[in-house]
Amino acid sequence: MWSSKNFLIIIILSVKIYEICSKNEIDGRFSCDFFSDPKKNYSLWTPKDQERKDLYCPESIRLSLRDKRIFCSCCSIPRWKYEQIRIGNLQLEYLNRRGKSFLLDSENQAVLHRIQKENGFLSALPINYCQFTTIVEIFLKGNLIEDLPPLTCLSELDTIDLSYNQLRFISNTSISGLKKLRRIDFSYNLITEIEPFTFNNIDHVIMMVDFSFNKLRTLDITNMVALKGFCFASYQGNGIKTFSNKSKYKVLKNQTFGDGGYVNLAFNKIQRLPDPAEFGMSFSDYGKLAFYKYLFDVRNNEIVCDCGLETFLRYALHVKDHWSIAGESLGLFCYYPSNMQEDLPLNDLLTPLYLDRLICNGTMPMPKGCNTYFQPSQNRIVINCTSADISTVPSINMTEFLQSIPYEETKTQFVNASVHAIFRNNSIKELTNTSYMTKAYVIDVSSNNINKLRVNALLSLPRYVDMDIGYNPELRYLPRHLQRMESERIHMKGIRLSCTCEDEMYKWLPEWLPRNVSFSPHCYTGNEEMYAKNVSADILGCTTGxxxxxxxxxxxxxxxxxxxxxxxxxxxxYRYDIYVLYRQYRHKYYSGDEMYLYDIYISMDESHPTLMRWLVSKFLPFLQYKGYKTYVPTRDLTPGEVKEEGIVEAINYSRCTIVFLTSGFCEEDNIWMEVEWRNAWKHYKSDLCSKLIVVNFDLVRFQMIPYRPMKAILRFQNDTLFSSTKFIKDITKKIGSPIGKKRIHNANRKPTFDISQLEPKLFSPSTRWQTGFTSK
The missing domain is CATH 1.20.5 (Single alpha-helices involved in coiled-coils or other helix-helix interfaces)
Known part of the structure; x- marks a missing residue:
């Protein structure tokens, strides 16, 4: 709900409000005579974004449309007052000395009524107030009323004045639903808490609210800013220190606000303004509260002028280009720190020079003589230990420092800020690595006793760092890791290096140093002293060893x-894996079908009943139906034929070998499956047109497979899972077309198939599902 233009910056624009109405600076009430038409003419006025059609506003002069809406929020009157309808005073009778009372209607002819009893000893509202729904005004100033009951029954209520009573708590249900209520005065009570969303909701916003001089210490932000325009809300003289958001209210992206109003927060103990991150906004959001809509008066508060205040003011620099604010301080008074306790004119306040003074000092332990602060206007964290008599690079707890920074957006800026470390004129002997080195933009260790630059420190520093290591008389050697930085940003004036063949600085230092020799350190070669820019192997007498x-x-x-x-x-x-990968992705060209007798050689465990049953009843009939010529050893070996020779011959004359991997395949006594696999792999390697397909029928674990070539096929997923729902489609795709059917080369083209090549007998009912178990 807030932005940098929306809260403190809006303080700047009090001039605009003062141009509209003249204001008594103590009680926050307005006089409407200055801009009113001398003829006292009124016209019907409908508040923006509200449904009220019973308000009349004085005819005004010299006001724009927006300014007139603000003027009417403060100066409009209800219809009954405009039409001078008679208001009857209800008679109040005490029931006892404890302040209990009831109402009597002594004027029966009145259309509307008023309750008025000031400076009495009423302890509560009259017990029968809900019987008079035509009450439009309640004036009970100066009594002893402690509680505010629900007033929702008084639908015509326009004004309620309970100032100078003893109210302590205001519930958001007390005045909810009163769409005609315009004025509330609860000043000079003992109120310590106001529930969220007490004065503004979707339907209605009370235009004048006065809670001055109570005992509020925390104010909920939902009672400060309304979604619709209002006149003023005064909370001055309460002792408010903090702001809350108990309802966890978040501003929605599509929400719009009214014309704002005057919020009087003067004479409190406010140190910091609400954090916009609590409402889902940032300081740079401009669409919710335009900077000229609200006036927040924070005079006579304990404002802390630090890095958090800078975040607000940074976005207000352009305001003075659009508004006449010369000579106006508008109540911005720095209470802390003491060196900024001055009432500054805005023309001085909104300048880069002033913003540079808004810093947050570090609260973590530091060496004596060191000062650490965050300066958001320059986006930097400064660690200044000049002449602090330190002998080591100090370590800073940045996490503890971050916790002391106000506002989430300021914390984010702190995290992204660069570090400026100034350690000149001390007794530091080594440049060591610290947690903030990675964020360093400037590091000055000149005029120390440094004799060593730690490599880990140089590696932590950014390449763009501006580093001054000059005037360190004991620094004789520069690590080569310094070469990763920009030489123009490394200041080495007053350094006298010891250049020898052993330290090898001559190999990189002359080329790395900038051309301007005035930035070059001096090199002492043993015989003479020269600029390090000019040193070489020949001058040093170095030979290649x-x-x-x-x-x-x-x-x-x-x-x-x-x-x-x-x-x-x-x-x-991984030789098998490489070969399988090669065979998998190469372009395959068939040399012709005349070299093959069979499409498929099937290798399986004959002792596996489930596999055999499925092969006989399902798989083999399907292959025969598709026109494939298959060879199954159990079926096709000729009686009396040497089994191994028959297997070898059949595999060599088969275009594709399908191996059904089962648990029995891994057993040592399964000799024939081993023979089949060995010859199938041999044929696969020797014939580039052949195919080798593995069907993991039993889902055998990878670790149980005894053959590395088979593992390679499985590893590259060149196998076919029997559990796959697309098994038949996958297997036929891998096998290809049957022998004798028209086929084109598999060279990144869609295959074509001539249906006329199919044998008619394949579609006859008598042969469609035959098992095909005949001898070859």
């Missing part, structure tokens, strides 16, 4: 031989 030979020749050779050996070992271990 065994170390260079090892680095330049032996190591690359070892790496190459290691790579070749690794590739050879991998190729050997």
């Amino acid at each position: 065994i170390k260079d030979f090892v680095l330049n020749a032996v190591i690359p050779l070892l790496l190459a031989s290691t790579l070749i050996t690794t590739l050879f070992l991998v190729s050997y271990v």
Whole structure:
């Protein structure tokens, strides 16, 4: 519900409200005479986004349409007042000295009624107030009323004044449903809590609400801003410190707000404004509350001017280009820190120079003399330990620092901020790695006693870091890891390096350093001193030795031989997988059918009853129906023929071998299945036109398979699962067309099939489902 333009920034625009109505700065009430027509003419006025059609607004001059809506929110009157309908005063009678009372109607001719009893000792509303539904005004100022009962029965109620009583709690059901209620005055009571959504709902918004000078310490945000326009809501003089959102209210993307109003929060103890993240918004949202609609008066509060306030003001810099605000401070008074306790004009407030002063100091432990703060205007976290007499790079608990930052959006900016670490003029001996090094944008360790730059610290620093390591007289060596950074951003003035052949800085430092030699450190070579930019192997007298030979020749050779050996070992271990993968993805061309006698050779466990039953009754008849010529050893071996020779011959004359993998295949005594598999794999390797299909009939576990080639086929899913619902379709697709049927090469083209090539006998009823168990 809030944005950077929607709350504090809107304080800036009080000038606009002051142009509309003259305001008494103490009680928040408005005078409507200044802009009214001197003739006192009224016209019918309908509030924006409300259904009321019984309000009349004075004719005004010099006001725009939007300004007139604001003016009418404060100055309109109900129809009964415009038409001067007679209001009867109800007579109030006490029932006892404890303040109990009831009402009498002494004026029977009145259409509407009023309750008025000020400075009495009433302890509650009259017991029979609901009998008079025509009550439009209640004036019970200065009594002893402690509770506010539900007033929903008073449907015509327009105004209620219970100021100077002893109310302590206001329920959101007390005045719900009163669509004609415009004015509430509960000031000068003892109220400590107001329930959420007490004064605004979807149907109606009360236009004038006064809760001044009560005992509120927390204010719910739903009672500050309405979805429809209103005149004012005053909470001044309560001692409010914080804001709540008990109903977990979130602003919806399609919600729109009215013309706003004046919210008086002066003379409280407010330190920080509500966090927009609690309402599902960010500071940069502009569509919910336009910055010129609301005026939030926060004068005489304990405003903390830190990084959280900067987040609000940052989006208000352009306001002074659109509004006349010269010389107006509008109550923005910094209570903390003490060096900012000044009432600044807005022209000074909304400047980058002022925003730079809005920082959050770190609260975590720090070395004496160090100062850490977050400066959101520059998007940086500054760690300043200049002349702090420290000997090591300090460690900062960024998590603890983050917890002290207000507002979720400011926390996000903190997380993304860069770190500026200033450690100049100390006694630091080593640049060590710390948690904030990865976010460093500037790091200054000049004028220290640094003799070593830790490699892990250099690797943690970003490539774009601006680092000053100058004037460290004990720094003699620069690690090569410094080369990953931009040399133009590394300041090394006043460094005297010790350049030798052993440290090998001559190999990279001259090329890395910037061309401008004034930024170059000095090199002492043993005989003379020169710019490090000019040092070379010839000047140092370095020769290529065994170390260079090892680095330049032996190591690359070892790496190459290691790579070749690794590739050879991998190729050997996975030789079957590589071959199966090759056969799976190569383009296959058939050399002709004349070399084959059979389409399919079927290898199976003859002792497996389920498999045999399925083959005989289902699978073989289907293949015969499709025109495939099959060879089954159990059926087709000639009596007296040598079994192994018959198996080898049949496999070699078969275009496709189907192996039904069962649990019996893994048993050692199954000799013939082993013979079949060995010859099938041999034929698969020798004949590139052949096919080898594995059907995992028993869903045998991968680890139980004894043959590595079969594992390779399974690994690349070149097998066919018997459990698949598309088994028949998959198996025929892998086998291909029967021998003798027209076929084209499988070269990334859709296959064609001539139905005239089918044998007519395949469709005869007598042969369709024959088992086909005949000798070959």
